[in-house]
Amino acid sequence: PKKSWVYCTMKLLEGGNVFKDNQGRALTQRINQTDVKSTLAWLEEMLPGLDLQNNTLGSTGIKDTSGDLDLAIDATRVTKEQLEQRLKQWALSHGFKPEEWVKKSGSAVHFKTPINGNPDQGYVQTDFMFLQDVPWSKFVLGAMPLDSKHKGRERNVLMNSIAKSMGYKLNMTDGIFDRASNKFITDNPDKVAKMLLNKTATRQDLASVESI
Numbered sequence: 001p002k003k004s005w006v007y008c009t010m011k012l013l014e015g016g017n018v019f020k021d022n023q024g025r026a027l028t029q030r031i032n033q034t035d036v037k038s039t040l041a042w043l044e045e046m047l048p049g050l051d052l053q054n055n056t057l058g059s060t061g062i063k064d065t066s067g068d069l070d071l072a073i074d075a076t077r078v079t080k081e082q083l084e085q086r087l088k089q090w091a092l093s094h095g096f097k098p099e100e101w102v103k104k105s106g107s108a109v110h111f112k113t114p115i116n117g118n119p120d121q122g123y124v125q126t127d128f129m130f131l132q133d134v135p136w137s138k139f140v141l142g143a144m145p146l147d148s149k150h151k152g153r154e155r156n157v158l159m160n161s162i163a164k165s166m167g168y169k170l171n172m173t174d175g176i177f178d179r180a181s182n183k184f185i186t187d188n189p190d191k192v193a194k195m196l197l198n199k200t201a202t203r204q205d206l207a208s209v210e211s212i
Contacts, residue, residue, distance in 0.1 A: 018110045031124040036061040042117035059143040068125040075130040136187040150209040
C-alpha cells in the first residue's frame, strides 16, 4: 500500500539507532534537555557558518530527554556531500575512523556526537536533515504542544486529509499544491491555515490535533 509522506518523514526522526557496535548494541544514548543547547553550541563551533540552535526539528530540546538531535540544514546552501566531508575531516584530524562517526541515509547525514563535546559524557546521534524549504519543514515537523495527547504524525495526517478533501496536497519539503495541476500555492503556514480551516485561522490553529 502507498505510504503517506508523513510516515516516511517521521520515520527519519525516530530514535538514534544508526551507530552500533559489533554486537548490535547502540553506541549513542538519549540526551537530557539541559545538555542540548551546549552540545549544539559545540557543533556550531566545529562547523562554522551553520546555525543549529535555531534550526531544531521535532521535540529536540523541548522534552526532558531526546533520543537524538534532529537538525534542519538548508539544502540550497550546503550539500550532504559537503557536510559529510567536513565531519569526516574532523574525525580524521582526531585520529578516528570516519565511518565509525559519520553515516548517510536518505536525506540525512548522521554524526556520533559527544555530549557537550565531552566523550566522557557519552554520545548522542545527531541527524542533519537536508531540506529545500527549512521554514516550512520546521513548521510541518514541529513538536506538538506538551499538553497534546497526539503525536506530530497524527496532526500531519489530519492536515493532509483535510487538504486532500479540498483538492490540495501537502508536501513536507515545499508547501501546499493544487492536487489536479500540481501547481504550487504557498508555503506560508498562516495562509495554509486560512485555506484549510477558515479565513481567521493562523498557524497556531494547526499546531495540534486538538487545535485543528
